[in-house]
Amino acid sequence: xxxxxxxxxxxxxxxxxxxxxxxxxxxxxxxxxxxxxxxxxxxxxxxxxxxxxxxxxxxxxxxxxxxxxxxxxxxxxxxxxx
Numbered sequence: 264x265x266x267x268x269x270x271x272x273x274x275x276x277x278x279x280x281x282x283x284x285x286x287x288x289x290x291x292x293x294x295x296x297x298x299x300x301x302x303x304x305x306x307x308x309x310x311x312x313x314x315x316x317x318x319x320x321x322x323x324x325x326x327x328x329x330x331x332x333x334x335x336x337x338x339x340x341x342x343x344x345x
């Protein structure tokens with residue numbers, strides 16, 4: 264069920280899910296103005312009851328903090344869901 268909560272948070276945040284399994288989810292978020300794609304991956308670690316996340320821009324050298332802000336927003340949504 265943790266990945267179901269992650270999927271709901273991704274959709275609520277405007278992401279599109281590319282692939283989803285019981286312990287893995289991959290999503291794409293696009294920037295509002297230039298439609299740059301950012302890849303976000305989640306892996307559920309059942310042994311430690313953690314969800315690991317990786318968020319990265321596909322292009323450019325700086326995202327001006329967008330990926331970090333996105334992860335923090337997703338974390339807040341997941342905390343609310345608990």
